[in-house]
Amino acid sequence: MSERLITRRNLLQTTAVGAGALALGQFGVAPPASAATFYTGADVSWVPQMEAAGYYWLNSSGVREDILTILKGYGLNAVRLRTWVNPSSDPVNGHCSIDETAAMAVRAKAAGLAVDIDYHFGDTWNSVGVQNPPAAWASMTYSQMLTAMSNYVFHTMNVIKYYGVTPTWVQIGNEINGGICHPVGSVSKPAQMTGLLNTAHDMVKEVFPSALVMIHLAQPQNYSSLTTFFSGFSGNGGKWDMNGFSSYGSASVAAGIVANMASISNAYGKPYMQVEFGGQVGKVSSTESALxxxxxxxxxxxxxxxxxxxxxxxxQFTDYTMGAWNSSTFEPTAIMNGFTA
Incomplete structure (x- = not known):
């Protein structure tokens, strides 16, 4: 599907892609997230690579099941899936191309789960401390990068649409306190940062008008970094629907951190959710309490x-130690009970 780049300029000339025609409007539009719905979910972007390596999951009764089925058993109703521009084949730090992400989104839809697409705008991890552009964009001027951003988001959203999935949320960047695609889109260049993000916003909306475009920031305990970003973004005409935050704090600080999330979101009149949480798997009881x-x-x-x-x-798959499954028994730990307590 994505071997041929779909841009706004060539879409109308595209009569067949992959196995069939790409017809805009072919698929039903999912309703937007409702304030009456509280979503609990998980980022499961490593699942295809883990499965390819032979890993599997047992439920709390020791019975092997599809991981999405097990998660639904804990009441989860959403998944987040990251996507990278030109990733390597490294199972931990690569994969997550748009085709792989779309395939996982199809599984999520079949399981009845809402989907959050998380753009990193890089070839591998981007986070609060690192915002490297894709290698193919690294030497671009601002004007060139605007065109690349427009084509990339429009194309990848159409790949998702081709496979029959309508995301509930689309994150335009991952933990972007410092901006995106450094140095061109750094927070120190707020007009350019906003221009790139607005281009991404507009292309998401052109393909999925109902999707909630989310701005994702890390470390809400650091309130000044939130205000620095939003003052620059909003002050330059930033367009977005919702805020998302990362926080891995303990139970003792949860109330204050969430209060910061609510405060900055209320200041800009936006709904919000927490799109990342984790805890030490070796400290099951405290992590369950924090969740x-x-x-x-x-x-x-x-x-x-x-x-x-x-x-x-x-x-065994990676040195990440903040999961919620026992690496010896392949069963979920009590951490997951935090969702249903």
Whole structure:
């Protein structure tokens, strides 16, 4: 599907892509997230690579099941899926091309789960401390990057649409306190940062008018970094529907951190949710308590959901130690009970 780049200029000339024609409007539009719905979910972007390596998951009764089925058993109703521009084949730090992300989105839709597409705008990890552009964009001017951004988001959204999935949310960047695609879109260049993000916003809306375009920031305990970003973004005409935040804090700080999420979101009149949470798998009881505390605080302060970051991961696959599955028994730990407490 994505071997031929679909841009706004050539879309009308595209009569067949892959196995069939790409017909805009062919698929039904999913309803937007409702304030009455509280979403609990997980980022499960490593699942295809883990499955390819032979990993599997058992439920709390020790029975092997599809990971999405197990997550639904804990009441989860959403998944987040990252996507990279030109990723490597490294199972931990690569994959997540748009075709792979779309395939996982199809699985999520079939399981009845809402989908959050998380653009990193890079070839591998971008986060609060790193915002590297894709290698193919690295030497571009601002004007050239605007065109690349427009074509890339329009194309990849159409890949998702081709496979029959309408995302509920689309994150235009991952933990972008410092901006995107450095140095061109750095927060220190707010007009250019906003121009790139607005281009991404517009292309998402052109393909999926109902999708909620989300701005994702990290470390809400650091309130000044939130205000620096939003003052530059909003002050330059930034367009977005919703805020998403990453927080891995303990139960004792959950209420204050969520209060910061609510405060900055209310200041700009936006709904919000927490799109990343995790805890030390070796500290099961404290992590379960923290998860429960964040869910409770978010519900009490108008938050619309919480997503756990890669709860299904095993330490044999990667050194990430904040999952929620036992790497020896392949069963979920009590951490997952924090969703249903």
């Amino acid at each position: 429960e505390a964040y869910v409770t605080a978010l519900r009490a302060n108008g938050g619309q959901g919480l997503l756990y970051w890669e709860p299904e991961v095993y330490t």
